[in-house]
Amino acid sequence: MNSSTPSKPKKPVNRKSLLLTTILGAILLLGALILFMSIEKVPQGYQAVIYSVSGVKEQTKPAGWHIISPLDKAVHYPIRTQTKEYDDLNVATSDGKNLNMDISVNYHVDPTKVVNIFNKFGNADIEGLESGFLRTRVQDGLRQSVAKFSVIETFGVKTSEIKKNTIEMLQDNLTKQGFIVEDIAISSPKADKATQAAIDERVKANQELERAKTDRAIAEENAKKKKIEAEGQAAANEILEKSLSDQIIRKQMIDKWDGKQPITIGSDGVIVDVNK
Structure with a gap:
């Protein structure tokens, strides 16, 4: 006769407890x-x-x-120093030559004006401001500075003045907007082939002119030196001539006589008898 163990009845699922657990988990999540x-x-x-x-x-x-x-x-x-580089900004010189220039700008945002910047530009991030607003202001400042000088001056003697003018304009225009420009670096201008060829010719001509001026100045100095030497020699000769009286000449001959050759000192000068 087979016997079997009666199975335990399953507990009914507590739906209310499961629901509360699910809700609690969702709330925590x-x-x-x-x-x-x-x-x-x-x-x-x-x-x-x-x-x-x-x-x-x-x-x-x-x-x-x-x-x-x-x-x-x-x-x-950013309220600490940022460096932003702008390449190939197009500018024009006072004599109408178009150039491209690279400029590097060190700046930071005034921490007391960040809210004003947001109110002015909305939620534009700093990358958007650098590629839009700041780029426009930097190019405008550089363009105004370069426009005061010729292409030769831009490539040479006026580079420091261009930098000074540019940074001053940027500081004046951007500080009140909340951007503090600390320093800038401007690269050498880049010109097209025709402009570069004209610049090279002008530089060569200037170098030759300076060389000619230098040679002329050297020649003038040498001439002055020779004139001074000649004048000095003439003065010395004049003094010597005045100092050589008959008495002095006779005395010098007597002082130099070795006592062997007879000499005659007369009104015509000193006569040495070479036959004796």
């Missing part, structure tokens, strides 16, 4: 997601402007980790 969305990291050397659909907040965020509303967004502005 949602909370973690909201917390993650609320964390804002501001990199070192930057300052953040916080804004939302309701407007921009006056209180900015320094570098570090911050908890903000998940509905808020942030724009970061």
